[in-house]
Amino acid sequence: MAGTLPAAGPASAADPQRLTVDLSASEGPVMLGANGALYGLSDDGVPSDAALEPLKITSISQKPEGGAQHPNGDALTVSKSFFRNGGGEINVMMQDIYAKWPYEDLGIDDYLPKVDKIAKEVAADPNSDRFVYIPFNEPDQIWYKLGVSDQAQYEANRDRFFRDWKTVYERIRAIDPDARIAGPNEAAYHTRLLTDFLAFAKRENVLPQVMTWHELGSGSLRDFQAHYDDYRALEREAGIAPLKINIDEYANRRDLSVPGQLVQWVSMFERNKVYANQAYWDAAGNMDGNVVRSNIPNGGWWFFRWYAGLTGDTVKVTPPQANTIDTLQGLASLDTSRRQAQVLLGGSAGDTDVVVDNVSRSLFGRTVTATVAEAAWSGYEGRHAAPRVLARTKVKVADDGTVTVPLRGMHKMSAYRIVLTPGGSGTPATPSVPWTASHEAEEAAITDGKVYTQGTVSNANGYAASGTKDVGSLNQATSKVDFTVTVPKDGTYDLAILYGNQSGTPATQKLSIDGGDPVTLTYPSTENWTYRAKKDVRVELSAGTHTLTLAKGAAEVTLDRIDLTAHTAEPSASYEATLADIGGKPSYDYSSSAGVGTGALVLRSGDKAVFDVYAPRDGYYRVVPRASAPVRLALHGETVAAVPGRPLKLYLVAGNNRVTATAKYAALRSLDVTGDGSTAGTLSYEGASATLAGGTKLVDSAHATAGSYIGWLGNSADSTAEFTVDAPTAGRYVLVVHYAHNDRRDNGHAYNTDIMSRTADITVGDGEPRKATFKNTWSWDDYWTVGVPVDLKKGANKVTFGNATAWAPNIDRIELGRVIG
Template sequence: MAGTLPAAGPASAAEPQRLTVDLASSEGPVMLGANGALYGLSDDGVPSDAALEPLKVTSISQKPEGGAQHPNGDALTVSKAFFRNGGGEINVMMQDVYAKWPYEDLGIDDYLPKVDKIVKEVSADPNSDRFVYIPFNEPDQIWYHLGVSDQATYEKNRDRFFKDWKTVYHRIRAIDPAARIAGPNEAAYHTRLLRDFLAFAKRENVLPQVMTWHELGSGSLRDFQAHYDDYRGLEREAGIAPLKINIDEYANRRDLSVPGQLVQWVSMFERNKVYANMAYWDAAGNLSGHVVRSNIPNGGWWFFRWYAGMTGDTVKVTPPRPNTVDTLQGLASLDTSRRQAQVLLGGSAGDSDVVVKNVSPSVFGRTVTATVAEAAWSGYEGQHATPRVLTRTKVTVADDGSVTVPLRGMHKMSAYRIVLTPGGSGTPSPASVPWSASYEAEDAALTDGKVYTQGTVSNANGYAASGTKDVGSLNQPTSKVAFTVTVPKTGTYDLAILYGNQSGGPATQKLSIDGGDPVTVTYPSTENWTYRAKKDVTVRLTSGSHVLTLAKGDAEVTLDRIDLTTRTGEPSASYEATLADIGGRPSYDYSSSAGVGTGALVLRSGDRAVFDVYAPRDGYYTVVPRASAAVRLALHGETVTAAPGRPLRLYLVAGNNRVTLTARHAAVRSLDVSGSGSTAGTLSYEGASATLAGGAELVDSPHASAGSFVGWLGDSPSSTATFTVDAPRSGRYLLVVHYAHDERRDNGHAYNTDIMSRTADITVGDGAPVKATFKNTWSWDDYWTLGVPVDLEKGSNTVTFGNPTAWAPNIDRIELGRVLG
């Protein structure tokens, strides 16, 4: 098979690694169990519906309503958004009712009234059957100290825990007889405890319905399979039928946001058909580090979007080195009804051959189209556009029924997806991959800076860094990092800078090329110096070598890596219909593989295809459905009709947009989207134009777009800001609010950043107010955007912001764009 990944450097002399997929060896239906998160939701709207729904999250773990452990993330509060977006079940971390960490040990008599209150509230919820009670958290370390080596001490502590487990179990069931209870929920796997626990729980009739423990060790990628096998053996030994398992905290900090690391975790959990929730190391509300702001994907989000797109059965994958930390691993699925096979892999650099065996002629025919795409690491807070297709090639199935897909120059932190579909007639359009190169900051010429090591196996809870190193302490007037780069031709290049900024506000550096006049690069705030974000700028370079220097500006910024990519025109992406989420019973037509798509999705009345469309910023984009007949597109509550191949000008919000396509009868190959987010034709109003009341004030700020923002808004029914907007036409608009706030409540945790969200009631004219949630922006001077659909009448309209009971965010300005431009 021709076509490989673009070269990332000199070819390796080593033989390619081999990862084998056996399509004839089913492991059972795709479960999607490993996409959960601890405190993945913080509020209704954080993360956004458009970021949450596509991932098909099966379980999350949250605190009880009113729990003091964190300032947000209450289970009942976030359940509305979670269930609205197709979420599965919610684990209630009952001991998170306490404020301190580790939990204050006030005795079981203090705990029981709290248990009563929690269970009464949850059992009264209309969705009570979708909650799971976790009465104890990490009892091997907290309250009971069951991880001690001394056997006599262990037995004393064990007996106290078992007594309390039985008491709380019965207390829960007395209030909620149908309650599902999970435990024992150790911080690490303990054979001794679990053997004793299962025997006790069976004898006393207090078995949990869900078995839980945590996998947070640097060796968990190596050890989990042994833990799982041992546990299932303990069940058989005790004569207990297999329980549902939820590894309700998993992964080290260095793994989160990194597609290549996530593949390793998810593959072992999906293979064993267990549920699993990623750990909460940093901030709540971003699905454990995979949603930027509230609605923007990073590389990890795209990996989980791929995972959510797997259908049918998972099949056996044999990696080069099973159960080995930081090595090439993968998972795969086969859906015979859709005639698709998918392989997700990653975790290792270099060259690999993916050998897919038993490619059935009755499903695929004698040729297949193999499409390879990459989800790269973009940082925890770094935006990632739609994953780029690297190769799309038609290949003949070998006589032994196998297909080999070569991957060359793989990046360790990236994940890759291979999709196999029937080849049909015609030739697929080859993928267009622009030239790109990466340069590590630690390899550049440093002046008054320091190289730090991050996120290694020995420091697994350090933050991820490209190449495990970054450059910090760039805090002297003369601090700078000079990168020597070489580009193949004269032209415009996209420069992506992976950075950290914990200076307390927007920070700047001076970018110069070959010692020329510097330009200012402004970096928004990040959670801390090592919580990576990505800044995109554009540079003009002539062919050959250059020195790109980033020198200290008005504050300190840390640097990890820069990427240079040839700009080939406006950003564009083709979203293949055969890989969209579907509703109804559409059929799949692979009779032709010509063009970009992997085939066609045939929609009839009652069918739908839902596309996840990325936009780099708020604004207008050109959207073209490639279909055989007219289709309807639904976006932001607006539905428009499109003729085949006819471009539409649609307003997209920054990040992910869910676009639903329906038709009476049409074969749809793709939804093609291009543009940079034009604001031509939008309405824009600065904060200074608003009419303020009830204590709301216009506050001067050099960081606001026009030098001032609306502050002191809310905390009273009379405190409002009213904008008068003039709509050229009636219809559905996107109201884009430019806002900032940095409200926090420090609960004293060493590793959680307890940021708060703020809300505002938005009222158009005399209509009913709509509550919008605004996530913390990491500083009072960093302005983010939130898009809210509103209906306007032609002519003058009022848009009023307020919050009668709490402070609203500071508002810099608003923009409005009609959905159909």
């Protein structure tokens, strides 16, 4: 981890880079426009509400209802969960009604009835005012070929497109008079086309309400500012008032999920106050590579959670090099009402001084507390705990109003957050930052394997890899990678392995230390060899140098990097109340910077603080409010009184948990969460204990917990599985379903993986069934979990799974934990 405030060890030979923030130079209110995604949602529940709501998504792009381009992600269907979780607006990619890519060109007469159907369905929706129609997608390449160099051919193609644009525009407006329409939606920015388009659209009264184009090259990090400035100049020359802009596809594969890359894109879009949606390169339903499974954060998710936490106005940030690919960039905000300044930065390794100018003493006082945290890259499918706080330091505001925060040993793929709050009295608690070291697989000793280059600027649409290289082709019996590691002392270390597994089944490797007896590691499936996930194990090492060997086992695994971190007794995190989402009008008290350093949030009746609490696995955790008076905590629909400083035993699901705190009156400093997910006291039932009906069968499997799973469930009202659950007390429980399935539809798309979800209706006793959604697990033999809150009576309860109209997932087992343990 980066050593910060002060620098750890000797100073770097090179002078630190400098990123300057001017708190007096407002750029306008924080817009959060750059957090969107194309096909970010696939189904109601994928991603989960707890993963979606904290991101405060302003726009997403999805296909029309029943569109044939992909098997899921229908705009009206996913709108329920999107709007339920505070989402802004949905762009309807109308041409995704077609099945092929590029879209089959059957002529405008074929398209118009489809346009009519889409417009009628959207107009009839009760939230129709929150949809935006995008009639054409990348017309510069598809159907119209507007990017041709021959001017005469361009003009012929252009005129055909303009005729069709007007026809479709007027067709939509005839059905939905209040429709908002976006376009022209080119695959890249074209001055020639936009000059002509604006003139035509203004003359014919068919101007879009939203201007859209795509930024999909690594060069966009260099060129977007010029594109934006040029477009605004074209508007002025045409006498058109500034239109809302949505860059409705941005970034390459190598950028998605990587905090240090994402901050470069987001900073330039937020600075210019445009909306922007990440591109859909792989699987729908994971916010374009930022949500693991359905509910688990990765490093990219935490970056966007930080972005969603910016409030007030954005302020001017001056990076070392503006508009330069793969360099240190940042964005910052100042909220005068909360007396907080935040800086998000990343994209470069090494040392940086973050210089914050014009820190108002009337707002912050003579000292500030600087809190520094890191969101690291954990892969596309690698879970990431709550970002580790690296430093909490009280800093004097210089006479010229400047505060300098040094960051040392930054990682290129990480993003960092600096929060400045008034210093107050007392001393912030020094964070415990364990020793850690990273080792690239390509730099290790490789036997019968091959080094591959991934995700470089020249191959921007390749997948990200740590150090831009990984090791694959480890498919021989003798294949292995020997890592030489040195640790500072005897003890237990957490070993994190960034890997890929495309075998379609759980794969294994043999881990040995210094040639000792090997231990078998099992790697769940991933989308492909380079869609990186993370395997966590623990090892015992003595002080000094060791060889860690990962040798081929069953199937094949690719290796990117390993991280060794000194193991702490139990995972723990303190969630700052002043940085939580709020409801009502709580006040901010910075009179003391003790503890987490960021002061306290003062809650009164009608106020609330909502925390995003990470759990590495389903189970029980100790939750302690640091408050001046009792508070009430709400989780999974259950509310419990919490006494300050006294631990509560609460059941958390794997991934993100939204915990709400309220009080009659309390100064809440933090919510402290400790534990590793204990299952002591939970109820567990294997699939074999269920009563099966209809065509449902118990199927033998070496990968299921007890050697079998419930299969062939659903697709008929009679095909069910019924568990009898014996609850020791009545109340709210979390039902955790261990499931697997690998439904997908291969439509021959060039790059999207069209995985599909399954659903099951869950009925408790004589209650109404509740539909739960289960995302594809990448293979039939990999078991994931979904947690569903249920109410049980004391004693025997019937819990029945079924699906009358489609197949439900295979079920390995179920667990139940009382929300309040």
